[in-house]
Amino acid sequence: MADVKLTHVKKIYSNKVEVLKDINLDIKQGEFIVFVGPSGCGKSTLLRMISGLEDISAGTLEIDGQVVNDIPPALRGIAMVFQSYALYPHMTVYDNMAFSLQIAKVSKDDVDQQVRKAAEMLQLTPYLDRLPKALSGGQRQRVAIGRAIVRRPKVFLFDEPLSNLDAALRVATRMEIANLKESMPDSTMIYVTHDQVEAMTLADRIVLLSAGNIEQVGSPLELYEHPANVFVAKFIGSPAMNILPCRIEKTGEQTEVSLSAKMSVTAPITTQASEQSKAAFFGIRPEDLSVVASEEEGFLSGTVSFIESLGEATLLYVQVPGCEDMVIAKESGTLSIQRGEQVHLSTAPEKMHLFDDNELSYRR
Amino acid sequence: MVASSKRTPLTFLVHATVLFLVVLWTIPTAGLFISSIRDKDQLSVSGWWTALSTSEQRLVTRAYEPKSQVQQGDRFVIRGNLLEGGSGEIARFGFSSLKPEAYAVGDVAEMKKGRTLQVNANGDYVLSSPTEWKGSRGQRIFYTAEVPPRFTLDNYREVLSAEGLGQSFINSLTVTIPATIIPILVAAFAAYALAWMRFPGRALLIAGVVGLLVVPLQMSLIPLLKSYNLIGEFFGVGSKTYVGIWLAHTGFGLPLAIYLLRNYISGLPGEIIESARVDGASDFDIFRKIILPLSFPALASFAIFQFLWVWNDLLIAMVFLGNNQEHLVLTGQLRELLGSRGGNWEILTASAFITIIIPLLVFFSLQRYLVRGLLAGSVK
Amino acid sequence: MAQLASALAIMIMGVLGCAAYFYGSNFLLDKLFPTKNRPYEQIARNLRTANMVRPWLFLGPAVLLLTFYLFYPVIDSFRLSFFDRTGDEFVGLSNYVWLFGSDEFFESFRNNMLWLIVVPTAATFFGLIIATMTDRIWWGNIAKSLIFMPMAISFIGASVIWKFIYDFRSGGDAQIGLLNAIVVFFGGEPQNWITIPFWNNFFLMIILVWIQTGFAMVILSAALRGIPDETIEAAVLDGANGLQIFFKIMVPQIWGTIAVVWTTITILVLKVFDIVLAMTNGQWDTQVLANQMFDWMFRGGGDFGRGAVVAIVIMVLVIPIMIWNIKRANAEMEGR
Structure with a gap:
C-alpha cells in the first residue's frame, strides 16, 4: 500500500533558481527505485522533499494515497539513511537505534524488542553498547540502516549511503542492502546515488535525472539497451557510448546515415521519410565494437592514437578521419595492436543507436 | 617546524x-x-x-618571667631558648637597646647588680642573679641571628576572620554561579535558533549580536541604574539585589555567549539534526537531546569565560550590588582594603591571593576548554 | 552557614526559574498545537503555527535581555547626554560644550589614546614573539600556560600584584617593591613610580599588557600552526633564512588573525577602568575615559548628563570596530 506518487513537483529556491522542474513519478509498493544523475541534478533534493526535510514548492506528493506535502517527516512513515550516517555521536548503538521509538513514546519492552531484532538482523548485537566512534565505517553504516529498520517505515530513503566507504566495503554493503530489500519485499525503497554501478545492480527501476528533469525511467537494462536520449546513452555504461554526428541519407525500416564524406552505415532503425537529410547522432557502445581484419568487414576505419591496457580488456582510442571526437573501442583480453596502426571496426547492426538532432532516440 | x-x-x-x-x-x-x-x-x-634564603636579622625577645626562676646554690637562674624551637644561628647579643650587639655568643654579659646573661649560638640563654628576680615581665634580650625562611598562614587566618573576606567569598560565589549558568541556558537556546531554525529577521538578529559584542558596558550603566531604581521602587525591594546583578551579567555576557555558541552549533553536522527530525524529534527535543550534549565543549569554554569574567568583575558589582559590607564581593572587598589598608601588605597580599586562587584553579584545570573557546570566538 | 544556605537557595531558584521557562513554554506550545494523532490537515496547520512561534520562544529571553541591557541603554545614553544631571531637564548641547572645554576630558582622551596605541601593539607583539618561539621548544606548552595565566586574574587583583612591585619606601629603608629594589641594586635612586606624571601611564599599561599577552599568544599560536607546512618548506627550499620566513611567509598568512587580536584588545582597552581606579583613581594625570565616566556617575550624587556624554565618546570610538566586525560576520555567513 506504500505507493509514492509525485505530481508536477517543483522545487524553486527563494532566489528563483528552479532546481526541480515538474517531476512526475509513480513508485509502486515494494519497488527498489534508484535516483541517479550527475552531481547537481537535483536527485538529493528530490529525496529530501519526499522525506519532508525540504519544502515542496509546487505540486503534490502522495504517500499511501495521502497528500503529505505539509506533514512533518516523522509522520510520513519514512526512514532515511544519510550519506554521513548521521549517527548521534554521544549515544550508544542501542540508543541510536532506540531514539525514534523513545521520541514516539513506545513502551520500553517494545523498544528493546525491536532494537534487538534489528541488531540481530544486521549482526550488530555485540556492538550495542559501543559509541559510534568505536565502530568501523561498515558497522556505522549498518547502524544507520538499523536505525531506519526499527521504525518499520513504509518507505526507506537512502541518500548516497555508500559514498563514504572504501571500494571493497562498498561492494559488500551493496550486497547487504540488496539482501535487506529481499527480506523486506513489502517496503518501498528509494535510493540516491551518483554511481551507475550501484544503480544498475540495486534498482528495480532507475530514475535518471539531469538538471532538474527526469531523463528516463526504466529498468537498468532498458536504460542500457534503449537509452531515450544522448544524455542517458552517455551516462549509463563505461566508457561512455561513442556519439558521432551524422546525416540521414536514406529513411525507412533501414536507415542509412553518413558519418563523413567516405563513411556511411545502415542501421536497422525505422525513420520517417520526413527525416531525410536531417542531421542526427549515431551512437555505438565501445564494448559493442570489435576489431576486424579488413576494411570491407568493418564500417569504421581509423588510426589508433592511444591504447589503454586494463588487463581484462583493452581500450583503443581511434582517430576516425572526418570525426572530431575519438572513437573508443573496448576489446576483451589483450591485443597486439600498436599505436599508429590502422584498424577497422565492426559491430552487430542491432547494437546501433540513432538519435535525432534534438538528441532524442529514434525508437526502433 | x-x-x-x-x-x-x-x-x-x-x-x-x-x-x-x-x-x-x-x-x-x-x-x-x-x-x-x-x-x-x-x-x-x-x-x-x-624570604627564600637565610637572612641576618636583628631581633628582640623577652626572657621567661621571673616566676620561672629556680634557685641553684646561691644564685637565681632563668633558662630558656631565644629561638623557641625554631632553627637559626645567633651571632651576637645584648641586653640594652642602645647596644644590641655588644657581646658575641658564648660571652658572659655583666649586667647591673651582679646579674649575668649568657647566650649560646643555638639560642639557649642563662640569666643568673645573686638576688631573686622581681617583677612580672621578663628581661629583654636583643640578638642578631641568621634566620632561615619562615612561612606562616597567619595572614590568611587573619583576613578570613577579621576582614570579612569569608563573607565576600560566599557573596562572590552567589553572584558568580547563577550569572554563569543563566546566560549559558539563554544563549544556547538563542544560538540554536539562530543556527538551525528558519524565520524572518534571522540575519538581522545575527548582525545585531555581532554589533552588541563591542558595545562598552559603561554605556549601559546610567540608563540601567535609572531603570533599576524604578523597578526596585515598583516592587519595593531596593535596586541592589542578587537577581539584578545576575540579569545584568547575563545581559552583558549574552553577545559573546550567543556568538560563540552559534559558531559552534552551526558547525555541527546538519545531517545529524535532520536525522533527528526524521526520527520525530521536535526542535525542543533536538536541542535537549542532540545539541546540548554535542555542544559540551563550547558550553564549557563559555562557562569558563563567563565564570572568570564575573568572578573578576568589579564595575558591575559596584554599580548593581553596591558597597555595603553585606553584599560586597571579593574584588570589591579587595578594593576597599586597597583604600583603607593600603600599607598593610600582609593583609593585601593574602586577600589578593584569596581572590585569585579560584580563577587560577579554574584556569589551570580547564585551560584546554578555554583555549578552544577563544579560538572558536576569534579565529575564522 | 545561614548565608551559605540562603545563597544556595537563591542560586537554585534562579537557575531553575530559567530552565522552567524553556521547558514550560515549549510544553505549552506542544499542547496548544498538537502534531500527534490528529487529522493530517490539522497537523499541517498546527505545525506551521508552532514553527512560526517556536524560534521566538527560543530567542525571547535573549532578545529581551539584549534589548534591555545593551540596546536600549545605548539609545538612552544618547538621549541623556542632552539632559541635566538628574536626567530631567533638556539642556541641549551644554554637556558637550562642557566636555570639550574641560581639561580633564583632554587629559583622559590623551591617556586613552596612549593606551590604545601602546597596549594592543605591545600585547600583540609579545604574543606573536612568544607564540613563535614556544612552538619550537619542547616545554613550550608549560611556558604558554604560565604566560597565559594572568588572564585568569582580575584587574583589581593584578593591580594589587603590581602595586606591590611598584611599592616605594622613602629614605634609606629597604625597598620591598621589586622595581625599586632593582633600581637601588644598580645604584639608582628609588622612585614613587605611579606618581610620576605622564610616565606613570606606562606603568599602568604594563599591567594590562601583562594580562593580555597570553590571549594574543594563544590565538596567534593557533594561527601559526594553521599555516600549511608546505609554504614554509617551499621557502626553505627557495633559500630564505629564518627571519625572512617569519616576516615574508608566516606573518602575511596570519594578518587576518593579527587584526582580530588587535581589535579585541583595543575594545578591552577602551573599557579599561579597574586598573586605573585601583592604582591611582585618575590622580597624577592618569585619568581615562571609562574611569572619568564612572566618576561623574557617582561624584557628588552623580551627574547623569556628563557621565552619558563621556559614554557617548567611548561608543563613538568603538563604532568603526563594530562595523568592521559586522561586515566580517556577514562575509563569513555568505561563505557558508
Missing part, C-alpha cells in the same frame, strides 16, 4: 629568551604569593625575594 631541521646556537637563544619571558611573567604573581605567606613583621621590612 623550521628550527627542528637545524640545531644552531639560535635554539639555545630561543630557550633562554622564553625562559626569561616566562620568569618575567610569573614573578609578579609569585612575589604576591610568597609575600602572603611571610611573617608580617618580616614582610614590611624586607623584600619578598629575601
Whole structure:
C-alpha cells in the first residue's frame, strides 16, 4: 500500500533558481527505485522533499494515497539513511537505534524488542553498547540502516549511503542492502546515488535525472539497451557510448546515415521519410565494437592514437578521419595492436543507436 | 617546524629568551604569593625575594618571667631558648637597646647588680642573679641571628576572620554561579535558533549580536541604574539585589555567549539534526537531546569565560550590588582594603591571593576548554 | 552557614526559574498545537503555527535581555547626554560644550589614546614573539600556560600584584617593591613610580599588557600552526633564512588573525577602568575615559548628563570596530 506518487513537483529556491522542474513519478509498493544523475541534478533534493526535510514548492506528493506535502517527516512513515550516517555521536548503538521509538513514546519492552531484532538482523548485537566512534565505517553504516529498520517505515530513503566507504566495503554493503530489500519485499525503497554501478545492480527501476528533469525511467537494462536520449546513452555504461554526428541519407525500416564524406552505415532503425537529410547522432557502445581484419568487414576505419591496457580488456582510442571526437573501442583480453596502426571496426547492426538532432532516440 | 631541521646556537637563544619571558611573567604573581605567606613583621621590612634564603636579622625577645626562676646554690637562674624551637644561628647579643650587639655568643654579659646573661649560638640563654628576680615581665634580650625562611598562614587566618573576606567569598560565589549558568541556558537556546531554525529577521538578529559584542558596558550603566531604581521602587525591594546583578551579567555576557555558541552549533553536522527530525524529534527535543550534549565543549569554554569574567568583575558589582559590607564581593572587598589598608601588605597580599586562587584553579584545570573557546570566538 | 544556605537557595531558584521557562513554554506550545494523532490537515496547520512561534520562544529571553541591557541603554545614553544631571531637564548641547572645554576630558582622551596605541601593539607583539618561539621548544606548552595565566586574574587583583612591585619606601629603608629594589641594586635612586606624571601611564599599561599577552599568544599560536607546512618548506627550499620566513611567509598568512587580536584588545582597552581606579583613581594625570565616566556617575550624587556624554565618546570610538566586525560576520555567513 506504500505507493509514492509525485505530481508536477517543483522545487524553486527563494532566489528563483528552479532546481526541480515538474517531476512526475509513480513508485509502486515494494519497488527498489534508484535516483541517479550527475552531481547537481537535483536527485538529493528530490529525496529530501519526499522525506519532508525540504519544502515542496509546487505540486503534490502522495504517500499511501495521502497528500503529505505539509506533514512533518516523522509522520510520513519514512526512514532515511544519510550519506554521513548521521549517527548521534554521544549515544550508544542501542540508543541510536532506540531514539525514534523513545521520541514516539513506545513502551520500553517494545523498544528493546525491536532494537534487538534489528541488531540481530544486521549482526550488530555485540556492538550495542559501543559509541559510534568505536565502530568501523561498515558497522556505522549498518547502524544507520538499523536505525531506519526499527521504525518499520513504509518507505526507506537512502541518500548516497555508500559514498563514504572504501571500494571493497562498498561492494559488500551493496550486497547487504540488496539482501535487506529481499527480506523486506513489502517496503518501498528509494535510493540516491551518483554511481551507475550501484544503480544498475540495486534498482528495480532507475530514475535518471539531469538538471532538474527526469531523463528516463526504466529498468537498468532498458536504460542500457534503449537509452531515450544522448544524455542517458552517455551516462549509463563505461566508457561512455561513442556519439558521432551524422546525416540521414536514406529513411525507412533501414536507415542509412553518413558519418563523413567516405563513411556511411545502415542501421536497422525505422525513420520517417520526413527525416531525410536531417542531421542526427549515431551512437555505438565501445564494448559493442570489435576489431576486424579488413576494411570491407568493418564500417569504421581509423588510426589508433592511444591504447589503454586494463588487463581484462583493452581500450583503443581511434582517430576516425572526418570525426572530431575519438572513437573508443573496448576489446576483451589483450591485443597486439600498436599505436599508429590502422584498424577497422565492426559491430552487430542491432547494437546501433540513432538519435535525432534534438538528441532524442529514434525508437526502433 | 623550521628550527627542528637545524640545531644552531639560535635554539639555545630561543630557550633562554622564553625562559626569561616566562620568569618575567610569573614573578609578579609569585612575589604576591610568597609575600602572603611571610611573617608580617618580616614582610614590611624586607623584600619578598629575601624570604627564600637565610637572612641576618636583628631581633628582640623577652626572657621567661621571673616566676620561672629556680634557685641553684646561691644564685637565681632563668633558662630558656631565644629561638623557641625554631632553627637559626645567633651571632651576637645584648641586653640594652642602645647596644644590641655588644657581646658575641658564648660571652658572659655583666649586667647591673651582679646579674649575668649568657647566650649560646643555638639560642639557649642563662640569666643568673645573686638576688631573686622581681617583677612580672621578663628581661629583654636583643640578638642578631641568621634566620632561615619562615612561612606562616597567619595572614590568611587573619583576613578570613577579621576582614570579612569569608563573607565576600560566599557573596562572590552567589553572584558568580547563577550569572554563569543563566546566560549559558539563554544563549544556547538563542544560538540554536539562530543556527538551525528558519524565520524572518534571522540575519538581522545575527548582525545585531555581532554589533552588541563591542558595545562598552559603561554605556549601559546610567540608563540601567535609572531603570533599576524604578523597578526596585515598583516592587519595593531596593535596586541592589542578587537577581539584578545576575540579569545584568547575563545581559552583558549574552553577545559573546550567543556568538560563540552559534559558531559552534552551526558547525555541527546538519545531517545529524535532520536525522533527528526524521526520527520525530521536535526542535525542543533536538536541542535537549542532540545539541546540548554535542555542544559540551563550547558550553564549557563559555562557562569558563563567563565564570572568570564575573568572578573578576568589579564595575558591575559596584554599580548593581553596591558597597555595603553585606553584599560586597571579593574584588570589591579587595578594593576597599586597597583604600583603607593600603600599607598593610600582609593583609593585601593574602586577600589578593584569596581572590585569585579560584580563577587560577579554574584556569589551570580547564585551560584546554578555554583555549578552544577563544579560538572558536576569534579565529575564522 | 545561614548565608551559605540562603545563597544556595537563591542560586537554585534562579537557575531553575530559567530552565522552567524553556521547558514550560515549549510544553505549552506542544499542547496548544498538537502534531500527534490528529487529522493530517490539522497537523499541517498546527505545525506551521508552532514553527512560526517556536524560534521566538527560543530567542525571547535573549532578545529581551539584549534589548534591555545593551540596546536600549545605548539609545538612552544618547538621549541623556542632552539632559541635566538628574536626567530631567533638556539642556541641549551644554554637556558637550562642557566636555570639550574641560581639561580633564583632554587629559583622559590623551591617556586613552596612549593606551590604545601602546597596549594592543605591545600585547600583540609579545604574543606573536612568544607564540613563535614556544612552538619550537619542547616545554613550550608549560611556558604558554604560565604566560597565559594572568588572564585568569582580575584587574583589581593584578593591580594589587603590581602595586606591590611598584611599592616605594622613602629614605634609606629597604625597598620591598621589586622595581625599586632593582633600581637601588644598580645604584639608582628609588622612585614613587605611579606618581610620576605622564610616565606613570606606562606603568599602568604594563599591567594590562601583562594580562593580555597570553590571549594574543594563544590565538596567534593557533594561527601559526594553521599555516600549511608546505609554504614554509617551499621557502626553505627557495633559500630564505629564518627571519625572512617569519616576516615574508608566516606573518602575511596570519594578518587576518593579527587584526582580530588587535581589535579585541583595543575594545578591552577602551573599557579599561579597574586598573586605573585601583592604582591611582585618575590622580597624577592618569585619568581615562571609562574611569572619568564612572566618576561623574557617582561624584557628588552623580551627574547623569556628563557621565552619558563621556559614554557617548567611548561608543563613538568603538563604532568603526563594530562595523568592521559586522561586515566580517556577514562575509563569513555568505561563505557558508
